[in-house]
Amino acid sequence: FCCVSSLFQSPLVQAIFSRNAEEVTFLLNHNEDVNSLDQVQSTPLHAAAYLGDVHTMDLLITSGANVNAKDQCLLTPLHRAAASRNEKAVELLLKHRAEVNTQDKYLHTPLHMAAAKWAIGCAQALIPHVCGLDVADRSGRTPLHHAAHSGHEELVNLLLSKGANVSAKDKKERQAIHWAAYIGHVEVVKLLVSHGADVMCKDKCGYTPLHAAAASGQLDVVKYLLRLVVETDEPNIFGNTALHMACHTGQDAVATELVNCGANINQPNYNGSTPLHLSAASSSGVLCLELLINNGADVNVQNKEGKSPLHMASMHGRFTGSQILIQNGSAEIDCADMFGNTPLHVAARYGQELLVSTLLTNGADKTSILILLTHPKMFPLHKVLLLVVYLPSTGDDINFLDDHGRTCLHAAASGGNVDCLNLLLNSAAAELDVKDHLGRSPLHYAAANGNSQCTISLVRAGAEVNELDLTGCSPLHYAAASHTFCGRIKPRQDYNVVLCVFRCLDFLLDSGANPTLKNSNGYSAVHYAAAYGNKQHLELLLEISFNCLEEVESNIPVSPLHLAAYYGHREALRLLCETLVSLDVRDIEGRTALHLAAQRGFAPCVEVLLKHQASYTLKEHKRKWTALHAAAAEGQMDCLLLLVNGEQSADIIDSPDTQGQTALMLAALGRHTDCVHILLEKGAKADAADKKGFTALHRAAMLGSEDCVSALLEHGASALCRDSQGRTPLHLVASRGHTELLRTLLKAAMKADPLDSILDYRGYTPAHWAAHHGREGCLHILLENNLFSNQEGNLFTALHCALFNKDLSQLAERCKLNRMFMCMCECRTPLHAAAYSGNVAGLQLVLAQGAEVNAVDHCRCSPVMVAAACGQTMAVEFLLHKAKPDLTLVDVNNNTALHLACIKGHEMCALLILGEISDSSLINATNSALQMPLHIAARKGLATVVQVLLSRGAAVMAVDEEGHTPALACAPNKNVADCLALILSTMKPFPPREAGASTASHFNPILKNCGIAATCGSSSNLCHA
Known part of the structure; x- marks a missing residue:
């Protein structure tokens, strides 16, 4: 309830929370709805029950309050009273026949609430009325589960004495004793055992109470259970014993107790892993590891995958653990698992550099590590590490791969060294079909760099011309983009280089390269030529593709026409305009090539498209912008001028987008004064408003663009035009502190009647806005012009605003501060505003005028x-x-x-x-x-x-x-407070646990609203340890 702001509560609920019985009575007598609902569907009776205010509850019930009303979580007032431990409130609700077996969205009854919240008095009141003590919630937990989890011994005893089933199971087949053992409530465990709880009961995953206590490090519970002579080596469904659990979670004190009581330190789980495997893998298992080794654990035992404890330590980067295993346990360093991997292989595979160094220092065999150099998941850093170890003893290998999977042949093709390339091709050892990590062959590299001689050599040597890389690109794709791709061809560069690049593409086409092949993004070689502006390449490709121009014109994902326009390649665009049928093809967002060229400011491309009759009235899909909108928004004056001079300009100059914005508004918003002038001169409406009533003048005024404001006013824009909230440009300028603009607008506003237009729809004047935002300069100007002389409007006066922002210098002289003025606002007075901002001078001023x-x-x-x-x-x-x-x-x-x-x-x-x-x-x-x-x-x-x-x-x-x-x-x-309370209560009679201890994730405490988790994580991953 307290999290719901009082602003959204009814007066009745506010009075209840204020514990104002007289106000409650008054409201009820004046027909206030006693069953009104707030944002979470709670009634006033919910609030009173939550507070335990019995007198108010009685008033509400007498006035017709529904005692069984449910909020959006299906909680009734009885749930609230029980959860708040308000015994008298519970008794009152029961007296008025509140439904005691009602369930909330989690199927909790009021008794579940009482059991989870230590509300023994409430539980005593509820028990005689409930239909049964073993009613389960959504997770299958009974009130006894909740009481055991909470550790309230007296409440557990009450439930057991009234007949609660001590062996009741939740949906994961956990009994109350599991929870008490996991949390460490040893006295509750003893009480449950005395009432017949089975100390060897198992949940769905085979965990016994001993497993639970061992996993969370509850030493006292473990000691108590061991005194009952429970089976210490009982496995769960994964074969893990309590000792496995303790070692996995680093509970060394528990592990010591279990070992001292005869637990089998070499017992494997169903994956073949012993407790030593789990402690070697654990981030907190060092002490357990030492304990096991000192007690004779087999350090070279292998699990079903052949991994030894040293493999586990190497895999997880446990440096200290590996040192203990090697030095104290005589672990076999070069022991191989079923895949032939030694601990060194595993450490290198997972990038555990410190472990690699440790293993090598201790004599690990490095001769079998070459295979890792070609491992697909080997990162460059790891490879360098291995190369330093291995390569000094090898000879030169021309097929050796670099960090990107490239061979010497790739390097020669990329660099254009045809002599070196031919030497490698003539070598019997060079492999022509080796691809790098991106699937690119040496031919891809030669084509990308536009080297015709290397391309010819590779094709004649048998390279596949239509070979695709991982992105679906063939060598022809790279050749189509070649001279821009490699950055070699620049204006006025040697014609021979240009010719060489062109010959590369021509040779590939003559050798059977398919120009219609598309990569994984749907782009063909034509797309690449258009995107990179290679006119000669594009011309050749269009000629070869003449019979499939429809495919070339496709807008999926985008057409070559769009690409040429987007990147501003005029000559390539001209060629496409002369070849293609439609120039108005749209991309996926509905934009034409003209739209893109105008947006990007490529006026020559816009000119070419307009000359070839491209339509400029078409709108894109999302914002419904025309090419004119795009040019105006980006301030592309040359493109905009070309568009407004067209024959159809009258159809688009005031065309609105989805927000009602015209090109003029977008130009003003971007402070593009030249574009504003051009549009106004071409007949754009100066006072056109968008869907929120904002005009171009509103935008220019808010941004402080003096030039745009002047241009708009010169063309007849109104200084007192209103937006949907009644705000004029004057309001916006005053709030932003643009003093010179304010003077300009005031001169224009004087031509209109200020009494009609000076207030916005909330009753605020520009003076309010200036005072609220602390714009003293604007406030001074407004006061000089007597615009504050009329104090009509919102009761939150400009004085409030000034006090809020410590701006008193003008208002102290202008305002007649009398007691009535001090209390003009029913709620927050000027004194509140001054206090809020810490304005001591304002406090003095207002108090001197008699403020309360x-x-x-x-x-x-x-x-x-x-x-x-x-x-x-x-x-x-x-x-x-x-x-x-x-x-x-x-x-x-x-x-x-x-x-x-x-x-x-x-x-x-x-x-x-x-x-x-x-x-x-x-x-x-x-x-x-x-x-x-x-x-x-x-x-x-x-x-x-x-x-x-x-x-x-x-x-x-x-x-x-x-x-x-x-x-x-x-x-x-x-949750932390609950845990702290439990820990403190547990620690009092017993020595503290060691600092390194941590808890397992198998038993996840604290259920939302009740103190026990709705779902619990599984430890099933232990079986793969």
Whole structure:
């Protein structure tokens, strides 16, 4: 409830949270809807039950409140009362026949809530009325499961004494004893055993309570179970024993206890892995590893994949573990698994450089490691590591691959060294068909670099001309883009080089290269030639592809025409315009080639397209922009001029897009003054508005573009045109602080009646906007022009705005500050605004005019509460010392000023307030969440505040609605607090566990709303360890 802002709560709910019974009675007597619903479908009775306010609940029920109303989570008031541990509220609801067996969306009954929340009184009240004690929730858990998980011994005993089934199983076949053992509630475990719980019961994965306790390091529970002579080597469905679990999670104290009690240290699981394998792989298993080796574990035992513990340590990079295995355990360094991999292979494969170094230092055999150099998953860094080890003993290998899978033949083809290439081709050792990691052959490299001689040599040597790389590109694709691709051909470069590049393409075509082949993106060689502007290549390819021009014109994924226009290749575009049938083909977004050329500013391309009758009235799909919109938005003046001079310009000059924006608006938005002038001169409507009522003048004014504003005003744009919220350009200029523009617009606005147009639809004047945004220069100009003389409009006056932003210099002289003016706004007064911004001068000014220091806003916050919540230290100090505010006032959530200062972490504000508190009851005052200032200060880490509160007698054992004391409130969230409480209660009579211990993931604690997890992670991956 507290997370729902009071702004969205009904007055009745606000009164309930304020514990104002008189207000509740008043509202009920005035026909306030007693069953009204808030955002989460909760009723006022839900709120009262949550608070445990029995008197208010009685008033609501008497007035017709539905005791079985359900919120969006299907929680009833009875659920709320039980979860909040409000015994009297539960009894009242039961008295009025509340449904006791009702279930929420997780199928929790009120008894589940009580069991999870330690609410024994509520449970005692509920049990006589329930249909059964073993009703399961959605996860199959009974109230006993929840009570056992929570560790409330008395509640567990109550349920058992009333007949709860101690062997009830949830959907994963876990019993209450599993949860108690996993969490470490040893007394609850003992109680369950005394009532017949089976200590060897198994869940669906074969985990016994001993497995659970061992996995989470619950040493006391383990000791207790071992004293009951349970089977220590009992396997789960993966063959893992309790010792496996302890070693996997690094629970060395538990592992020691199990070994001392005779656990088999060499017992394999169903994958053949022993506890030593799991500890070697574990990030926290070093101590367990030492324990096992010292107790005679077999360090060379192999699992079903042939992996030894050293393999596991090498795979996971456990350096310390590998040292222990080698030095203390005499592990066999070159032991091979079933795939022939030694620990060195595994370490290199997974990039464990430190392990590689360690293994080599300790004598690992490196002669068998060559195979890893060609491993598809071998990264360059790993290969370098291996090359340093291996290659010094090898000879030169012309087929050796570099980090990208390229051979010497690739390098020769790419560099254009035809003599070197021929020498390699004539060598019997060179392999012509080797491809690099991207599937490219030496022919791809030769074609990409436009080297005709290398291309000819490779083709004559047998290279496949239509060979595709991994992207589906043939050598012809690369040749079509060659001179731009390799960056060699530039303006005025040697004609012989250009000719060589052209011959490369020509030779490939003569040798059977298919020009219609498309790569994985749908691009053919024609697309590449167009994209790179190779006119000669494009001409040759179009000639060869003449019989399949329809395929060339296809817009899937984009046509060659689009590519030539997008990259600004005029000559290639001209060739395509003369060859292709349609120039208005669209891409997937509905853009034509003209649209792209105009957007990119390629005026020569726009000219070519317009000359060949390309349509400029077509709109793209998403925003419905024409080519004119695109040119105006990007400020492409030359392209825009070509478009507006066309015969059809009248059809597009004021054409709106999906937002109602014209080209003029987009030009103004981009501050493209030249484009604005051209469009206005060509007849664009200056006052055209988009769907939100914004004109081009609104846009130019907001951006502070003086030139665009002047151009628009010269062409008759109205300075008082309104948007959909009634804002004029004057409002926007005032808010942005553009003083010169404001003067310009004011001159234009004087021609109209300011009384008709100076207020927006919320009653704000430009002066409001200037004051709110702290634009003193604009405020001065507006006051000089007497635009603030009319104070009609919104009750949140310009004075509020000025106080909020500490701008008093103008308003102090202009406004007549009287008491009525101070209270013009029903909720937040000017004093609140000044407190919010920490404006001490404003506070002095407003208080001098008789402002009420204890006035409250809609959240029932006084000015000092607002200042404390905002951390305005000087404002808090001034109000406390000069105005003596009432510090007992509370907001809608029962927070005092001290609560609010602590909630926001404002330590100095809290200390100042504490210095003025003489009433000791305020020290221990609780809010709606039953939190005292000490709870909140502890949570926020306000050490000095906590120290002062303790010295002033703050109650250290008081609990909030979650049952947390101030000490537990230090935890970052409820789950951590619950765990901390459990750990502290467990640690009291027993020595602390070692710091390295961690918990397993198999039993996942804390269920949402109830304290036990709805789903629990599986440890099934252990079987693959």
